[in-house]
Amino acid sequence: MENVFQPLRAYEHWLAQYKRVWRGTIGTSLINPLLYLAALGVGLGTIVDESSNAPAGVPYLDFIAPGLLAAAAMQTAATESSWPVMGAIKWTRTYYAMTATPLTERDVLIGHQLFVITRVLTASTAYLLIVALFGAVHSWLGLLAIPVAVLIGTAFSMPMAAYASSVEQDRSFPPIFRFLIVPMFLFSGTFFPVTQMPLVFELLAYLTPIWHGVELCRGAMLGTLELLPALGHLAYLLAWTVGGFLLARRSYKRRLFR
């Protein structure tokens, strides 16, 4: 029987690598969402707050702060499981170094995903602390936004890892970001309630994992979370995570052990 701690050995590789490049990743993972928060939450927010129908009845900054947390988790996770996964197969061949040892495709996949989770976890914790200082966290339930962000991350990174390990060219990635990730960032409840959109788009938004993540983060940080809908959102994110993991494991096996 394989050792259940084996994925940690692969994880160590990614940590050692990250020690050399972590400074560069703060920009995309932490500073980007804070810039959005300043421009839209503070800048645009002053106009929105003067109108009589502010969403959720809270200051606009407080409304979008959870949305941006969820969106940043999605973007960090999707990015970390795209080019780096292909790179570990085609360019650095790191995965092949791992599979020449007792590590299996499962260990290689989980080890890499643990690192993606680490990235999401640290970035969302730092972000939550900062927005808490702005008074955007209304409840202790807000702490739940961190594990939720991790689940949002895995809901995106697992399917992305499955995709990245099955394609041959890195030009396969930009369309995914352009036509899926960016629209989800803009139209899945991050900046305005999806009920504002025509019905078709509203229904489409409910299908995206990110809408469920935004709802969870918002409910947690504003203290309005209700148990039953929350369980539904969690189950949906978990389904994407598990489904993505199974696909990715199959794809890793095909690619690394052929």
Added chain:
Amino acid sequence: MSDNGSMIHARGLVKRFGDLVAVDGIDLDVRRGEAFGFLGPNGAGKSSTMRMIGCVSPVSGGTLRILGRDPDADGPQIRARLGVVPQQDTLDLELTVRENVLIYGRYFGLTRRELRPKIDELLDFVQLTDRAGDKVEPLSGGMKRRLTIARSLVNDPDLLLLDEPTTGLDPQARHVVWDRLFRLKQRGVTLVLTTHYMDEAEQLCDRLVVMDHGRIVAEGSPRQLIERYSTREVVEIRFEGDRPETLALDGVGERVEELPDRVLVYTHDGDATAAALAERNLPPHATLVRRSTLEDVFLHLTGRTLVD
């Protein structure tokens, strides 16, 4: 612990990729302490065979036992006892020389405490001690290869697999690598390597198989193969420009092999044959007498040269 004490035991081993048959039913037995080679041109099936032996490529047909175990069932357990030097380096270019061995050792579950003295010893063995703290990226190809070898030894493997260990290296770097591999062989490490360099095979291998089109076409020690499939000496004839039509080679030597750029005359006595050729008005500077090599064996068996 294993089938008749063999480290690698294969019968009718097959590897298919869709319709392509990369390995077409080969039989092998590699004994403990042996240095065993696969010689053949690119595409002969050497690397596919090595990947199956390395337990990273499922067997399509036949039987394969590595260290007495079945790769399909016990891949991770077998890999724990193998050292692998892949054809393309898989080093972490961003990390230091030392970190590379450390991280690789961790894949095997070795502790940092166990690894500390081990890394010193291995870097000393591959002569990289003074580069231990340097990043890998700017190292030369030969140094990277030596680091890959150091890394492959971190688990004290029972069996070391080397896929084209010196391809792409300059002659001096190749000799350094050969020297290190020769020392491993003297220590009793079982080596299995693929190569398309006959000199590499002659230097390192106790026994080898010649592969072509996924099959084994000959097996034996380098000396046996040369005795069996070639003559002791060869006279090479090179022409300036086209081959003169008047040149008749009938009755010269044992056998004549015509290549695009030269003619090879296989003979037991090179000097006598060269003299006979001179009598046929062939200028002396056009002929070269040399000993037979594995290249000649390969040419005879397949009708092709190893490196085109």
